[in-house]
Amino acid sequence: MPDLPGLPVPELLALDRRHVWHPYGPMPGRVDPLVVESASGVRLRTSSGDLVDGMSSWWSAIHGYNHPVLNEAAREQLGRMSHVMFGGLTHEPAVRLAKLLVDMSPKGLEHVFLADSGSVSVEVAVKMCLQYWRSLGRGGKQRLLTWRGGYHGDTWQPMSVCDPEGGMHELWSGVLPRQVFVDAPPAGYEEAYAEQLRAAIERHADELAAVIVEPVVQGAGGMRFHSPAYLRVLREACDAHDVLLVFDEIATGFGRTGALFAAEHAAVTPDVMCVGKALTGGYLTMAATLCTPRVAEGISRGEVPVLAHGPTFMGNPLAASVACASIGLLLGQDWLAEVKRIEAGLREGLAPARELPGVQDVRVLGAIGVVQLDHEVDMRAATQAAVREGVWLRPFRDLVYTMPPYVTGDEDVARIARAVSAAAQEG
Ligand SMILES: *Cc1c(COP(=O)(O)O)cnc(C)c1O
Numbered sequence: 001m002p003d004l005p006g007l008p009v010p011e012l013l014a015l016d017r018r019h020v021w022h023p024y025g026p027m028p029g030r031v032d033p034l035v036v037e038s039a040s041g042v043r044l045r046t047s048s049g050d051l052v053d054g055m056s057s058w059w060s061a062i063h064g065y066n067h068p069v070l071n072e073a074a075r076e077q078l079g080r081m082s083h084v085m086f087g088g089l090t091h092e093p094a095v096r097l098a099k100l101l102v103d104m105s106p107k108g109l110e111h112v113f114l115a116d117s118g119s120v121s122v123e124v125a126v127k128m129c130l131q132y133w134r135s136l137g138r139g140g141k142q143r144l145l146t147w148r149g150g151y152h153g154d155t156w157q158p159m160s161v162c163d164p165e166g167g168m169h170e171l172w173s174g175v176l177p178r179q180v181f182v183d184a185p186p187a188g189y190e191e192a193y194a195e196q197l198r199a200a201i202e203r204h205a206d207e208l209a210a211v212i213v214e215p216v217v218q219g220a221g222g223m224r225f226h227s228p229a230y231l232r233v234l235r236e237a238c239d240a241h242d243v244l245l246v247f248d249e250i251a252t253g254f255g256r257t258g259a260l261f262a263a264e265h266a267a268v269t270p271d272v273m274c275v276g277k278a279l280t281g282g283y284l285t286m287a288a289t290l291c292t293p294r295v296a297e298g299i300s301r302g303e304v305p306v307l308a309h310g311p312t313f314m315g316n317p318l319a320a321s322v323a324c325a326s327i328g329l330l331l332g333q334d335w336l337a338e339v340k341r342i343e344a345g346l347r348e349g350l351a352p353a354r355e356l357p358g359v360q361d362v363r364v365l366g367a368i369g370v371v372q373l374d375h376e377v378d379m380r381a382a383t384q385a386a387v388r389e390g391v392w393l394r395p396f397r398d399l400v401y402t403m404p405p406y407v408t409g410d411e412d413v414a415r416i417a418r419a420v421s422a423a424a425q426e427g
Contacts, residue, residue, distance in 0.1 A: 009035050009047050024168060031380060034392075039065035042408045044392055051392040054402035054416040058394075059219070059251050061282030063329055064405040070281050073325035077318050086114075086315040093320035100327050101288055104260060106269040109290040113307070114315045118250040118276035119153030121287035122212075124309050125272045126157040129210035129244045132295050135302025138242075141209045143177070145200060145243070149184035150213065151220035152248050161212055163221045166397070180204050184218070185226035187363075194233045201234075205241035210272070212246040216262035216365075219251035223370045223399050225363060228265035235268045244295065250276040250287065254327075255335045256403060258343065258366035271295050281326030286319035330406075338406040342367040342413055346402070349417020356425050360398070369417065370401040371424045382427025391419030400424045 007015075012035055017028045035047040041064045044051045056062060063070065077093060084091065098112040113128075115121040126144065133141035144161055152158035159169040160176040163184075169176070182200045186193055201211065215231050218224045231247075238245040247270040252262035256278070259265050263273070272295060276287030299307055346369035353371050354362050361372040377395045386393040393402060393416075400423045402416050 034387075041065065042405050042412055046392075048387050049390070051387060051390055052404075052408070052412045052415055052419075054386070054391050054393045054404055054419065056278075056403050056405050057282045059256065059277040059403055060280070062254060062256075062278045062406050063281045063326060064407045065282075067281065067329070069329055070283055070322050070325050073321045074283065074318060077321035080317070082318045083313065083316050085312070087310060091315070091317050091320075093317045093324060094315035097288075097320045097323050097327075100324060101275070101290060104327065104331070105273060105275075105290055106261060106263045108269040108292050109273055110293055111291050111296045113289040113291075113309070114320070115276075115287045115289060116311045116313045116316070117153075117285050118274065118287045119155040119158050120311060121250070121274040121276055121289045122152045122158040122248060123155055124289040124307075125212070125246050125248075125274050125291075126210070127309060128272055128289065128291055128295055128299065128307065129246065131302065131304075131307065132244065132298040133209050135299050135305075140207060141243075143179055143204065143207045143209065145180040145182065145204060145208050145211045146213055147182050147185050147197075149218045149222045149224050150248075151218065151251075152212065152214075153250075180208065184222070184224060185230050187224070187226055189227040189229045194230065197230065197233050198237045201237040201241050201243055205243060208241075208243045210244040210246050211238055212248060214262075215247045215249065215252060215268075216257055216265050217252050217368065220396075222397070223363075223368075223372070223401050225365050228262070231263065231266035231268045235266075235270075238271075244271040246270055246272040246274070248274045250274050254278040254330060255339055255406065256366050256368060258336065258339050279326070280319050280323045281329070283322045283326070284316070284319035286316060286323055335406060339367045341410070342404060342406065342408060345410055345413035346417055349414050350420060353421045353424055356421065359424055367406060368401070368403045369420060370399060371420055373398045373400070373424060373427070377423075377427040379427070382423035385422040385426040386419040389415060389419035389422050391416050393419060393423055395423055395427055400427060 013032050037045045042052050044053050113124050130142050146161045149163050152161050160179050162169050247263050249261050253275040271292050273290045280286050346364045350362050350369050358373050360374040363370045382395045400420050
């Protein structure tokens, strides 16, 4: 047997190809991934040299890698316990995290279900909503309404509200629960579209348990931005027609869009809210579903007064400790100034990309920069172009995009912008 820890890169890649499944990938893999040896600050040390991370490991590593404060939180908790079951037991990290989340999230969300991934937190959100209506004797309300272009995860209920066309889950259209879809939201406010939202909610009110959307930024479904005013339209229509409102803030949460949570752009409180990704600063897998007392009390009034959900690793103390430390780091600094600084850097750095052939749109919001092409990106060529600039990017569909860690310095932001442009040009 080979000595795995010291495995030479070619052998490691050969074993990877043969045995290891990667996200959204075939088996065996067709494109060799880069091997990451370690990561520190905003840099990944890889088999292709040191790369500035333009992806925050899919929105999560907001404070960068190998952060002394997060390391210490993990180490300290490791010395106590990495995990205990959450049934019948509780512990300070989970309780502290729940309190932090309640205090920092939109007013009115008071109860926290700790889940082990974003997709599971969306499953829990859907279960809460369906069970709420069932408990009130209105079990016919069991469908969801969403707008096209969304992404909510890869398990079954989340898949059913992802963009039904051109997305990753089109294959399953005949198998998934059939939800109600309206058009994707336009970027700016249009009264006709608001009217379409109101009409769809009214028309389907009897069968709708909830409306679920990503507020302000649609992430993996197409990196589209929309007017926060639509969130108020949804809130009012949901209230008027007895429909719950779920915000999936798994990508947008913890400052990414220039508000702590995107819901704040519209001063709207949803009935249920999912957070994940940056929750632990990218260290460990954890997500949470928050809800209002109305939802929790409704469920408790039912014939089955409990929420039958309880992942084995629910409330994991190690993840909860790091999450508390990550939130502490975020709130202990002028995070908004950092996000605005990156926003300004991306605006300036990406402006020239507008003139590139094949570029359809360039948009920046908070610490998110997007270049949309008029064709499907050649992922391999685009990735290689970024790597040549010393940057790690992961383009998809017709999009080359970045959401850097908030600690990314100005020079590195400029470098990321150059890499996005190079990837857009060569992809
Ligand atoms: C990533 C994401 C999810 C799924 O989270 P996982 O932790 O990957 O299961 C759900 N919703 C949104 C908006 C996301 O960005």
